[in-house]
Amino acid sequence: MNTNWHDNSPIYRQLKQRIVSMMLEGLLKPGDALPSVRQIAAEFKLNPITVSRAYQELADETLVEKRRGLGMYMTDGAREKLLTSEREQFLKNEWPAVLERMRSLGLSVKELLASANAGGVA
Amino acid sequence: MNTNWHDNSPIYRQLKQRIVSMMLEGLLKPGDALPSVRQIAAEFKLNPITVSRAYQELADETLVEKRRGLGMYMTDGAREKLLTSEREQFLKNEWPAVLERMRSLGLSVKELLASANAGGVA
């Protein structure tokens, strides 16, 4: 697949987000090994350094741990940690920003939900 | 006031967004003159070229028109143009992305609205 890197955010961040999503979805479970840097680099035609950087940030946030000579593994509390921090981030920053944006565009959540129920959104 | 330039996006783009907001809010009306490049530059301690770039992009999108030797003026259809394009952008891209993000975090719009009504959000 090569439908990647749509937006303007750094590739390493998009990659990181993709792994985070897999953790949240349960596609990746605590104790599971992550694909090696080289595998991912080859698969997505990326510079290994770019992949490394994604893994590095995951490790910094203790979502992943390096087992020397073996590779990277998802840590035990990762999913809970993610749910907590991302939810807070969402409720404190993203959601209010969305509401403010809707207000300036004259849109209301209720209407959107109603039109969605009526089939207004794909 | 100096509550400026919060995020990491380029200043000229934040400046542009600020003007767009003023148009949407009605603080700036069609036919109104925008502050001169030099005024803004002085007020916010910016390089005139930075301000210029914001105005340039607004002019490219025909939200603003240049009257030579006189300055920049908000165009007639600007507000409508903005509402249309931004709403489409929101409904097509941003809102679905928000819903998807909420889904992955196990949050629901209804609950958010309910807790907001109950005073759950500042």
Place this chain on the structure above:
Amino acid sequence: MNTNWHDNSPIYRQLKQRIVSMMLEGLLKPGDALPSVRQIAAEFKLNPITVSRAYQELADETLVEKRRGLGMYMTDGAREKLLTSEREQFLKNEWPAVLERMRSLGLSVKELLASANAGGVA
């Protein structure tokens, strides 16, 4: 009428060109008085200085002469002078540039003429 100042060239130059056209078309004849600066400025809502500058350039090229206290008048040899200089300018610079541009776009004069005869141009 206010269908003016379409392009990006300076207004004074567009104004000048308009007068030149009138001379070439014969709408303005040698010895005729040109409208006063103030008249034109009022009619087109221009700064008198802008109008002045157009007249000044015409005078510099001796297409027009100032009669003190009376106004500006088209000179005797103006039309011939214009035809000669503009034709030279056209043949030496503009026409070759047009041909080169057409070449790069894969268009040929013959085809254009043919399609024009066939009603291809409005």
Place this chain on the structure above:
Amino acid sequence: MNTNWHDNSPIYRQLKQRIVSMMLEGLLKPGDALPSVRQIAAEFKLNPITVSRAYQELADETLVEKRRGLGMYMTDGAREKLLTSEREQFLKNEWPAVLERMRSLGLSVKELLASANAGGVA
């Protein structure tokens, strides 16, 4: 070579036009990398920011795509896009203007072609 920057239009625009020409001529092919900003800046003794602006406009028109950290590349449909848009622009605006100008100068296309065939134009 230093036969550069003849006319009064901004350098960045002349630079842009030069690249467009190379695309039309086929000197630059889809997928080709464009010279880096710094290369061009050094070669023509320009400020990188000036070169950057030319590239920026090309990117805005999707004639060129940025591959982050790697450079700028000519896009796939670029040549077709150019041919279409420039031809339309030519037929709709430039060619009629040329004809009108020739009419006012008492010149005819046929004569020009004839004299060209007879060696009248270099």
Place this chain on the structure above:
DNA sequence: GTGGTCTAGACCACT
């Protein structure tokens, strides 16, 4: 007064 362009030099993020 207006906006437009350019330079020189610096710093940043990304690959």
Place this chain on the structure above:
DNA sequence: GTGGTCTAGACCACA
């Protein structure tokens, strides 16, 4: 290495 952004300061054309 790549492009992107910003500053400081200068000069120009236009109205």
